[in-house]
Structure formats: C-alpha cells, structure tokens
Amino acid sequence: MKLIFEKSVKGRKSFQITKNEVVKSINIKPELLRKENAILPELSELDVVRHFTELSRRNFGVDTNFYPLGSCTMKYNPKVAELIASYTGFAKLHPLLPQLRIGGMLTQGALQVIYDTDMLLREITGMAGFTMQPLAGAHGELTGMMIMAAYHNDKGNDKKTVLIPDSSHGTNPASAATAGFKVKSIKTNQYGVMDLESLKDAVNDDVAGLMLTCPNTLGLFNPHIREICDLIHSVDGITYYDGANLNAIIGKARPGDFGFDIVHLNLHKTFATPHGGGGPGSGPVGVNEKLLEYLPVSVVVKRKDGTYSLQYDKPKSIGYIAPFYGNFSVILKAYIYILMLGAKGLQRVAENAVLNANYIREKLKKYYHLPYEGICKHECVFSASKQLQENGIHAIDIAKALIDKGFHPPTVYFPSIVKEAMMIEPTETESKETIDAFINAMIEIAQLAKSDPEKLKAAPTTTPISRPDETAAAKNLDIANL
C-alpha cells in the first residue's frame, strides 16, 4: 500500500511516502500495526442521507408537537434567531482571532454582543453585573456557589451550610454539595412554598446561604421572599435565586429587587435557544455589588475608546470556569430575542406563560388531584393519586397514553414531594387550540382510567415499539437502542 501525497502547485516536485516510511518516521511498534486493512463501512451518500433523515423523522420536538415537559420550558424558539446566529460572521468566528488589530477588529462584534447582553440582563434582573461564561443552568449554579464560598472565605466566615427547600430543582442541592457545602433541606408547607417557621429554626451562624428556586418546582411563587432574604442576610448569609424559568416573572418583577445576591438564568429555556438533547446551553450568573469582584474571568469590558476586550485581571475572581466567550451562539440568540421582543414583548411572555398554566390548572382540576391549590406561575403540578386509588392507574400510564394522542408527556414523578406527580408546563408560545386539544386528551384519559384501565396500561400502541421495560432498558443497551 502506498500513501500518495501530491502537490499540484506548479514547479514543485510531487512526492510520495510509503507506508513503511510513515511507520518508521513515527516509530510505531510492529506489534501494534494492523495485519489487515480495517473494515470500513462503504455507504453511498444517498444511503447516509436516508439514514439520518429517517432518524430525524423519528424525533419528537417542539417543531412537531406540543411538549409540556414541566421545569424544562420546551417552547417555540423563533427561527430568525437561528438564522442570524448562522451568519458566517458569527458562526465561523474562532476564539483565538485577535480582539483588536488595526484594519480588522474581527471579534469586536462578538464582544459587543456579550457586553450588551450582560447590560440587558442587568436591567431584567436588577443585578449589578453578570458572568456570561457558564455553559448550562447547573454550571451557573456551581459558579454561584463558588462565588458564595469565595465571599465567605474572603471575610473569614466559617460557614458550611446551605439551606435549600425540598421543592427546589434537583440540581440545587447537587451544586451546593459540589461546591463543598453541607445541604440542609427545608420543608414545603401546605400552601406549596418553603415553610417560613422551619426556615427560621434552621437559620444560624453556620448558614452560608440559601438557594431558592422561584417559582419553585410546584410552579408557586413564595410570597415571603423579602422576609426570607432579610433572615438569611441577618447572619451574613448569601441569597441565591434559581431563575432558570424566568419566563414566569420576566418584565414583572426582578430578583435583585427581592433582595437576592446571586441569580442564574437559563438562556436556553427563557431566551430563545431550544432546550434539550444535552445542549448547548448558557447559564449566566448575575450578582449584586458586594459580590462583583468574585465573578469568574474573563469579563468583557468596554474601553474608553468604545472598543471591547476580555479582561482577565481580577485578583479576587473565582477564576476560570469556561473557555473564551462561553457558549457564544446561545448568548447571541438571547440577545436577538430580547431586542426583538422589547420590554413589552418580554412582559407578554410572562403573562402568557402564567395564563396558559393556570388555564390548564383550572380546566383539569375536576379530573386530577391538585395537591396545592392557588394560582400558579409558569407550570402546574397534578397528581395521579385519584386514578391510582380508584383504578390502579399510575402517572406513567397517563404519560404513555398521551403519546398515543400525539403529545409529549409532562414531567412525571417530579417534584418528588408530590406522589404520582405530573408537572405540566405549557409555555407562553402555545395557541389556545393546542392547549384545548391537550386538555381534552387529558380528560379523555381520565375517563378511560375509569372505563377501561387495562387499555391505558397497554399504552402506547401507536409507536413503532410498545412500552419498554424501563428497568431492563437502562441495563440492556440492545433493548434501549430499539
């Protein structure tokens, strides 16, 4: 076999390197050399195109169907943001291109986008500054907890405990523990929000701070939010607001005004990047004045002459948590989305997210048990406990039956404080027709639970494969790959 490299440039001699010469030059041990040629798949372009098109048609997504997966904000994201993000000037930027060079300031536009998005997020949240670096919501949480730790270290505070209500998002305790804190869980009261008396009992000098998902995973907003912040501040604790689902309050209220010291946002839920499939995401973290100096590097700064640069020189910074520009395309799409909607549009986002969730809550509460009554924010949580008690039907059966009716199931069995939980988040982008069709499907399923429960247990029946044995599928990849 011969590897042949040819240079077609005129005047240059073409040259050839034999396999033996390659082996010699990079010193591969004889026992590591293959004896026969590798069997590589031989497929035509058409076969490959058909394979991937077929896979894409099996996809279930927001572009195909209603996707009310609670706590995930599976909403429609305007295609114009995708289009602009795909412009060569953005998409082909390399992080090592020079920030500033006479005659070609190649990354100045990107730096301005990051800088301006930071400024817009300050206005939206009421915080004093942001890091745009974190690559996901949970990454933002970890960054925030590292900032909390840096603050206490700097002040010489010996504090180890972070308080987190049991209705918070599951990543909250994980992030606090990863940052080295002890987590103390605070229970949720009968109204579905963190119990204030239990919090008062838990606040002491060892408390480094509190992490609050708000609205919480029941979709409920905590009315004691000011008092909670004051309580934590009274022991020099830091308050952290999980704002992954800011669509619940955007343009209406600001975590900074509530008294929070740290906030993270999920640009890939609230601000125009499809969420799911493992990324990419962006979880910017905002802080108030007293924590600004701990923000990670790099930070985009604006120079006096109006140009932008990445600044690394911050002595008290927690350091480096992501390379270069963060997930730039996600930041860019958030920027486009915010500018496109404007203040009024963002307020309508919150209004519609909340209206849609409450419409579903009202329409379905006759059919499914609603463990926490009262107006919700962007999502509502039902329980299948009534169906379980009366007909032996579980939340999972209802979820599978929804697939047959063309809907993605809601989040089930979460939050864990609700038995047989079904967490429904319609988002702000769905039409009344779609939401009504979903409500009707849920009502039909509730009726079927009474009239023919066995049929429900057999769902889904319209999919290429029937209901898998999920325990086996997690262990046996052959089943999982079906």
Ligand SMILES: *Cc1c(COP(=O)(O)O)cnc(C)c1O
């Ligand atoms: C989705 C979510 C997170 C985590 O965000 P990821 O980007 O998935 O890491 C954190 N908190 C809440 C409330 C969320 O909904």
